[in-house]
Amino acid sequence: MNWFTKFLTSSIGRKLIMSLTGLFLIVFLLVHLIGNLQLLIPDGGEAFNLYAKFMTTNPVIKFTSYGLYAFILLHAVQGWLLWAKNRKARGGQGYAVQATRATGTNAGIAKRMGALGTIVFIFLVIHMGQFWFKMKMGDLPVQIYDGVEVNDLYAPVKAAFSNIGFVLFYVISMLFIGMHLMHGFQSSFQTLGLNHQKYTPFIKFLGNAYAVLIPLGFALIPIIFFVKNM
């Protein structure tokens, strides 16, 4: 086997892929949240719709978005592969009594990253089908700003978020994303070997803050929409 393939299929190499794609997705979440906060500007969706047009037409962003889709799939597929390999390594016979301890604070989440990730993936499929797919397929109403036709992505957002079912779906999904981030953020640094007496406490703090604030920011948008439209 070629040395590079061997590296990427080794136990550490596989985790490295999880770590790097995970970190990319972590950064993406921040960009996505900043963009989405424009939904809260009281201008009937003009700022958000213009932003959505920019995000779907700018060539640099288009190129990055293909990377994003690839990384989401790579992160998910590699995650499932790891789950299967780890299960195989554990062997068929489990313990009759399960009581192992852990020194880390996120052990409960760490053990369930595969399940949490799968929930997040299902959320992503529904979420992208609801907005991204409509935007790409162009079956959206059109708004005209300064004589330019722009897809009105704001309309389906407003419609979805006046439905209590969707609001709950988004808020609960954010809880799962938060848990996934709570472990994933700090774990990705440990996997890269970036463990340091001086910096690790800060990375852990930042990871916990990120895992609370980013999903909270996302969850607030449907809640605010719902309350405003009541």
Next chain:
Amino acid sequence: MLKEKLKKMSHGNMNLTLKVWRQKSGQHKGNFETHKVQASEHMSFLEMLDVLNEKLISERKTPVAFEHDCREGICGSCSMVINGQPHGPQRGTTTCQLHMRQFNDGDVIAIEPFRAAAFPVIKDLVVDRSAFDRIIQSGGYISVNTGQAVDGNSIPIEKDLSGQAFDAATCIGCGACVAACPNASAMLFTSAKVSHLNLLPQGKVEAAQRVLSMVNQMDEEGFGMCSNITACEAECPKEISVDNIARMNREYISATLGSNKTA
């Protein structure tokens, strides 16, 4: 004499119910067997098992097979899972150093072998841990010609560094990390062995090749991957730190990308 001694000891103050895993061999199916045992709180866990075996032998039954050697916490033989915890409830302690005062009269204690695909059961509580030996053989050594011992102070080593290397070197290779890990990963063991040598000047010479070969062998043996759960650190009788895993990851990545060595 031993029999008399054990008989005396068995007049203990604790009545225990043991649920012990019995399995004739790797080919046979195993199951739990329930036994009553009287023990003294001053006994070690292994001494309590000795009492059980004496009883079984006197009843002309097959004694429970379990591994033990030094009985002073440094050989790493006494591997078993007690009430769901490798080496039992007391932190930083091997089974042989675990005393019955950690339990109460009337307790039910479940005793199982270490579970991992790479640690197949040989008999009862004994598992085959030769996968660890093969990991050591792949790089857990330094190549020096034998001869007169050099003066210990001829190579200056920073105290902090030698301390870290020594902490890693306290790993007794018992396999509790693998038994505790939901993924049956051997990263804590392998990283302790890599760290112990790679941190020191004598080990630096072969550092890149060592980490590549040892990780490669670890993967070949079919151990799982690290999810940074830290169960290994909590259950390790020598309290080896997961910082070693980060160090191994770092050294593996740099040895792969930054040296001309391959596994």
